[in-house]
Amino acid sequence: MRIALYPGTFDPMTNGHLDVVRRAAALVDRLVVAIGIRPGKTPLFPIEERVEMVQAVIAPVAAQIGCEMDCITYDDLVVTAARRVHASILIRGLRNGSDLDDEMQMADMNETMTPDLKTVFLPTSSMMRPIKATLVRQIAGMGGDVSHFVPTIVASGLKVRFAK
Template sequence: MKRIALYPGSFDPMTFGHLDILEQSLSLADEVVVAIGVHPGKTPLFSFDERVEMIEEACLEAFGADEADRIRCISFTGLVIETAREEGAKILVRGLRDSTDLNYEMQMAGMNGTLAPEVKTVFLPSSPPMRPITATLVRQIAKMNGNYAPFVPQCVVKRLKDRVAS
């Protein structure tokens, strides 16, 4: 039976922190579904299609074609746990940077475990150099004309430069 993991988030934009958790996820599952949250009330910096392109390009560059082929992207608007069920995922991947993340994610894992006991939440710790990276901070640095290149793949650097210049 194929082991499917769901890795939800906004990925707006894709960061090296996301790649770190994706790489770890590939060691746990045969397929990793990157579930990009699309919320009608929020205006992301990048469209869903742009985020998919960045994720696919970054994964191909970081992992090579064989590993990148094990990753696919979808959108979701409802509950993460329902999306996991719909995709046949038995693993829900959550990255942890610090104790603040842990406290929040433990609550979510408890709720998700009640709603779908067959889907197990797996916490993956960020590698130490990746812990300070968040997409929110990357967006802020970009909007303030700072150097965000150390935090995102090259394909994202180009798109961010174009987006904040317009």
């Protein structure tokens, strides 16, 4: 069974993330979306809400593609989280060359720590390349419409979060 781990903060999950999920699901038998908890960072959405949103977004994709999908959280090294779920593949999405430079450094470090864990880079589709969670948060925070950039459940969550 080919198991892949797709790590990130998913704060919030964007259509770019969803694009990578679809592409990865076509390559593996089981895809685990791993939401990272980083000490010292204050996310927009608490971890429980991020898990709920990610699960709601990936469930229809799993059913459509026929790939088993799960969502977990982790607060340690990504290679440790990958070992826990028996993943042999790390999925990383790429939007541009800057992403590639950063991701290559992380892939090299991860491979040094865990040589049997392979990183697979998946480019996002051209329509998704401009989408960045940071920009989505800024647009939503200023009252802008983010419905083109995030799944419906996430857009609703952002409206609620910024209505306060």
